[in-house]
Amino acid sequence: MFFLALPAGALADIVDKRRYLVGVQVWMASVALLLTALSLLDLMSVSMLLILTLAMGIGTALMMPAWSAVTPELVDKSELPAAVALSSLGMNVARAIGPALAGVLVSLSGPWLTFALNAVSFLAVIAALLAWRRTPSAAVLPAERLFGAVRVGLRYACSAPSLQAVLARTAAFFLGASAGMALLPLIVRQALQGSAADYGVLLGCIGIGAIAGAIGLPQLRARVRGDLIVAGASAVYALVLLGLAWIHSFAGLIPVMLVSGAAWIAVLSSLQVAAQTSVPAWVKARALAVYILIFFGTSALGAAVWGAVASHFSPSLALSAAAGVLLAGIVLTLRFRLPVTQSEDLAPSLHWPQPVLDSSLDRERGPVLVTLDYVIPAEHAQAFRQAMVPVRHMRQRNGAFSWGLMQDSENPERWQEFFFDESWLAHLRHHGRVTHGEKQIEAAARRYQKPDVPIAIRHLLSAATGSRDA
Structure with missing residues (x-):
């Protein structure tokens, strides 16, 4: 995930998602078939198993950003929350049922049948993707290059307050909540003196709780804001961690696990x-790749930290400390309000006038300096400067790698905004990325422009003939 999530997200944005996902599924099915054959022929070795497990992990990392990004293409925006909840529910149920099913198959015929069933499951996904009649959008400009696309994605994440709110709350929850799943096997074995079957039952309770939570989520979302749901479910999960820490009865932990599944699905x-x-x-x-990176990164970090605390002290102390971290995270992230589903029109506005490039110049040439000259009455200067702060974030998340606002020393009413795009092609892409919601941000700053005075816009190319990776 750490090495491949961001490149995978960039690839999914610049190629046809359907073909990309089919290719990744073919890769993973091939790995599963090879695992099947080597196991059936008794040719499996430890090193080969590790290599093929790594290959399967590569496929998973390449798949996840694109898989998450296709959901909005399959359902209407109004149905997206229910679709995401259903997808999360499927993952939780599969996580609970999959190991149990694999254990039965291994006991009956050895591991080869488990790998074979896995391969068949990939073939089913490939068939579903091939049956999907996706209408690709017509490409006017050449596709972005991979490393340039990764840079632009990171730049977007660093300049998008709504996405940053999601990332902050993700890190705050999973850093503490990761202790639950990480230490549950230890609790079953040490505190409960239980068996693998007991562990499986508790996992099944998590899945049942997730189902119940997913069923009730639509009604809850209709009445409560998303950030309040996350805060409330996080507090409930902190109580779950305390229950895991101090309830040493198998029967007593069953309702705790049911509640944990519901809280987990509500947050996720x-x-x-x-x-x-x-x-x-x-x-x-x-953007989803960055979210996945934070999700898996904080989960892995949290699991390692709480495992170390449990080793040096006790699992109960580690779970209690994790509950404290989870509660602290709620307080620290209260100011990060999650975006409302219908709050902003993210469709391209296409309201910028088309820039002109002389036919003798190369479209790959860059960087490009764009300047906008404003005339702002003195009494509006402070309000104009404040209104330009969200304009800066807008420019940077849509592709600009540098931005500035300058005031004329000779005539204080004259202001110049400037920003750099990586090439002329990158600037054309910048034009197509501005949304209707961002058009309002721009209008809020331009309303301070002196009436009947046009804003002068210029495009300047670097004297160098090369360009940054566009």
């Missing part, structure tokens, strides 16, 4: 919906 679904709906289509897979 709400965060995924917010991540899906806070970004425009052109950068969706890259």
